[in-house]
Amino acid sequence: MSKYYVNKFLFTVDRNPDYLRRYTEDARTFVATWEQSIGPRLNDAEMSSVHSFTEAEREALINHDYVxxxxxxxxFFLNLTIFIGIYDEVFMAKSGPLAFQKEFALRLQDWRDKDYPSVAT
Known part of the structure; x- marks a missing residue:
């Protein structure tokens, strides 16, 4: 896994309302667009050709599979915050404040007694 590239995606998309909206509305198209033209951008003038998602990363991003x-x-924090941005209102309408955070924790409860995966890049 290219943790750096996945984390760059999570960070970049979460902090740009237009990107977040596009990712929410059509994840498959947006992930492809991001991987081809947004993610490789190093700055306003330079592009990188080094990084790409693995198939598993791409599918997890497309399917919003935060687990x-x-x-x-x-x-962990980047993963949580982007999906709060996408799902918080939906879950809050059903279950009140912090509902998505509780759902996130519930879906990850099997990790309570395990070492968390390393986030080192």
């Missing part, structure tokens, strides 16, 4: 991303070593 798989966690298990692959995506940074």
């Amino acid at each position: 798989a991303l966690f298990e692959m070593g995506a940074h």
Whole structure:
């Protein structure tokens, strides 16, 4: 796994309302666009050709599979915050404040007695 590239995706998309909206509305198209034109951008003038997602990373991002991303070593905080941005209102309407955070914790409860995957890049 390219933890750096996955974490760059999570960080970049979470902090840009337009990217977050596009990712929420059509994840498959947005992940492909991000991987081809947004992610490789180093700055306004330079592009990198070094990084790409693995198939497993790409599918986890497309499917909003935050459990798989966690298990692959995506940074816990970046993983949580982007999906709060996507799902918080939906879960809050059903279960009140912190509902998505509780869902996230519930889905990761099997990790309570295990060492968390390393987030080192």
